[in-house]
Amino acid sequence: MNEKVGQVTRRNAVAWLLRAGAGAGVAAFAALAARRPAGDRMVWQLDPRKCIQCGRCETACVLQPSAVKCVHGYVMCGYCKLCFGYFKPDAARLDEAAENQTCPTGAIRRQFVEDPYFEYHIDEPLCTACGLCVKGCTNFGNGSLYLQVRHDRCVNCNTCRIAETCPSQAFTRVPASQPYLLKEKLV
Numbered sequence: 001m002n003e004k005v006g007q008v009t010r011r012n013a014v015a016w017l018l019r020a021g022a023g024a025g026v027a028a029f030a031a032l033a034a035r036r037p038a039g040d041r042m043v044w045q046l047d048p049r050k051c052i053q054c055g056r057c058e059t060a061c062v063l064q065p066s067a068v069k070c071v072h073g074y075v076m077c078g079y080c081k082l083c084f085g086y087f088k089p090d091a092a093r094l095d096e097a098a099e100n101q102t103c104p105t106g107a108i109r110r111q112f113v114e115d116p117y118f119e120y121h122i123d124e125p126l127c128t129a130c131g132l133c134v135k136g137c138t139n140f141g142n143g144s145l146y147l148q149v150r151h152d153r154c155v156n157c158n159t160c161r162i163a164e165t166c167p168s169q170a171f172t173r174v175p176a177s178q179p180y181l182l183k184e185k186l187v
C-alpha cells in the first residue's frame with residue numbers, strides 16, 4: 001500500500017469513528033424528527049445549496065438568538081488542520097487564540113485527532129447563525145459547515161421573517177417528517 005492510499009484509508013477510518021460519535025448529533029436529530037407523527041404539517045427550512053451566507057439568518061429571525069444554527073456535515077469534512085471555517089484568513093498563528101478564530105462567539109470547538117487531523121464541533125447555544133464560518137468553508141474548503149433551521153427552537157411562523165428577506169430564496173417549506181435538508185445527502 002503506498003503512503004497516500006494508507007493515509008486516505010486511515011483518514012476514512014478516523015472519519016467513520018468520529019461520525020459514529022460526534023457526527024451522530026445531526027443524524028440522530030433527523031432520525032428523531034422522522035419518527036415523529038407529522039401529518040401534513042410543513043415547516044421552514046433553508047436549502048444550503050442556495051444560501052449565500054448574507055448574514056440575515058442571524059438578524060431577521062423573530063427569535064434572538066436565531067433559530068438558525070450552523071451544522072457540520074462530518075461525512076463531508078476533511079478534518080483539516082487548516083480549517084477555512086475555523087481560522088480567519090489573516091490569522092497570525094494556527095492556534096486556538098480567539099484573535100485567530102473566524103467565529104465571533106467562540107462557538108466552534110477544535111479537537112486534535114491525530115496529525116494532521118482535527119475535529120470541529122459546533123456549540124449550538126453559542127452560534128448566532130452569522131454564517132462567517134460557512135462562508136469560509138464554502139469558498140475555500142469543502143462546504144461541510146452550513147446553516148439549518150433547528151426545529152427544537154423554531155416556532156414555525158406562518159410567514160418566516162428570514163424567508164421574507166433572504167436574497168437567494170433559500171427558504172422553503174418541507175414536510176415536518178423530514179425537516180432537514182442535510183447537505184451531505186443533497187450533493
Ligand code: SF4
Nearest residue numbers: 051052054056057166
Ligand atoms: S437569509 Fe438566505 S442567503 Fe442569507 S444566510 Fe439565510 S439562507 Fe443564507
Ligand code: SF4
Nearest residue numbers: 103127128130131133
Ligand atoms: S461563525 Fe457564526 S455561523 Fe459559524 S459557528 Fe460561529 S456564530 Fe455560528
Ligand code: SF4
Nearest residue numbers: 061154155157160161
Ligand atoms: S419560522 Fe420564525 S422562528 Fe423559524 S426561522 Fe423563520 S423567523 Fe425564525
